[in-house]
Amino acid sequence: MDDILGNAKNILIIWTVDADQDKLSAFQDTLRTKSKTAQIAPEKVQDFSQSRRAQSSIDLIFFDLINKKDSAIDTDLITQFFRTLRPNGYLFTHIEHTEQARIINNFKMCGFDSCNPLDSNSSFLIENKSDEVKKLGSLWLCQKPSFDIGYSVPLQRPGVALMRQISGVGRGRKMWTVDHDDSEDDSVDIHGFQGADNEQKANVQNSFGNTKSTNNIPSTTSTSSSPKSSDHFPKPMMSDV
Template sequence: MNEIFAQAKSILVVGVDDVDPENLLPFREIIQTKAQQAHITFENVQMLIESRRATSSFDIILFDLISKTDEPTSIDLLNEFFRLLHPNGYLITHIEHTKQTQAIDHFKMCGFSSYNPLDSNSSFLIENKNDDVKRRGSLWLCQKPSFDVGYSVPLRRAGVKLIKQISTTGGGKKTWTVEDDRDDLIHDNNQKKSEVKNNCFRFKDEVKLLV
């Protein structure tokens, strides 16, 4: 964890409406001691999507770690976090134990390549949480893959090419696109048939000449 913060150049702290403004400066100071080279930005979750920050802007996003309770994450919000993170960037949030299975499904759907609970060495991130909230949940670290938005990977198969496209365009929704290669195969088959047919004609002409 210390290495992650030490290498960070830009950190976004996303809070909810019930954040106590008096906690902002102490929290910044805690993060700054761990990430001395990083520029730290604070943003309210309600304004985050409307602000339309540039894609791949942050190395680390800290969500809802300043407030006393836990705010659940939505698919749209996770999509926005994914878009804002640099390749290999990290999202850190606190999740209630009973909601972790659903949260993992959401992390997968949004494209995060890894998602793991953090140990007690990261407890400095949730000093503002209620003790009861701390007991009922845990910190999670999610990582974005090493590629950026718009990356696609072709999966070659006979007749069909499946492309997994990581994209947050179109209202923040991930898209899986399937491209059908059968047109190319039909074109190739027709071309081969034409070549065979032409060869047959040439063979017949040669036979006639020999006769």
């Protein structure tokens, strides 16, 4: 913890509307004593979601640690966290136990490569949380990968060259794309199918004699000398009925 705070140059404290402003100032002062030379800026979550902060410009983000209760974390907000953090940057937050599986999965889906719970029994990071909230949740540390937004990862699967993550803001953004490997041609040879079909038709025509029909069923105008069905099956006599 001390190394993370000591090496940080830019720290962002994101708070919600029900945060105590006095506690926010005290929290900011505590971080300043531990991070030494870092620039620390508080920002309301609504402003952060619509902000034009530079991409990969923040080393540490502290979210929702001033409030007594835990606030909601959606994928749009997590995407903003990922976009704003520098490679290897960290985010600290408190998550309720019942929501941890879903929220941590969202963090990883949005690009964070590691999320781990922290021992928060005596941490100053959650001293503003109520005792009930502390029992129902835990402090988490999520880290952005060492590469920046727009990275490529090679895959071992044949026929697939690259998987790219493209970060965006807002709904409808493109999260993952897969590029096809030109080294392996998976296209369908339509002409090959047509050639096989024509060959099959020719075989059928030869079995029934010369015919002008293009269907698999022989034409009624065929000159084939094949016996008619009536030659094989004589008509029944009235006495036989």
